[in-house]
Amino acid sequence: MRRKPARPGPAEPGPQATSSQAEARLDRAPHVRDTEVKLATLGYLGAMILGPVIPLIIYYAARIRGRPFLHYHVARALNLSVTGLLYGLCCLILGGLLVLDSLTVALVVAAPIGLGVWLTVLSYLIRGLSAANRGERYEAPGWICAQIAK
Numbered sequence: 001m002r003r004k005p006a007r008p009g010p011a012e013p014g015p016q017a018t019s020s021q022a023e024a025r026l027d028r029a030p031h032v033r034d035t036e037v038k039l040a041t042l043g044y045l046g047a048m049i050l051g052p053v054i055p056l057i058i059y060y061a062a063r064i065r066g067r068p069f070l071h072y073h074v075a076r077a078l079n080l081s082v083t084g085l086l087y088g089l090c091c092l093i094l095g096g097l098l099v100l101d102s103l104t105v106a107l108v109v110a111a112p113i114g115l116g117v118w119l120t121v122l123s124y125l126i127r128g129l130s131a132a133n134r135g136e137r138y139e140a141p142g143w144i145c146a147q148i149a150k
Contacts, residue, residue: 037132037135039074041129043070043073043074043077044125047077047081048125052081055074055077059071059074059149069135073128073137076128076139076140077128078148078149080124082148083121083148088117094113124140124144
């Protein structure tokens, strides 16, 4: 009786296999149109400059047209800008209460807090903007961004 040669086991994927797998994943990724990327970018830029006005307009337009990528990013921009406005309002209230004691104390305490919150929200808006330009999703952490618009 002749014995059959043993079958080789599953081979370890080499660098060529991983690159072909990555290309297959890219082919399966949903295609995002340039207009959606541009409008998502406009939503983030509008949130940086005018607050929630521009993202709100694009948000409702995206809901009507049914564009999930655009809707996702504009909702994030809207959430970040509204949350930033709420944090700013809290800083104004804190400053108003501290001004009853002293203007100096109010400026020393409330101004750095307000500046820090503004810079933090701005940095997350910039991160979301760059992710939208790459065609990726970006989720801001829950401690800085309330989920108001979904």
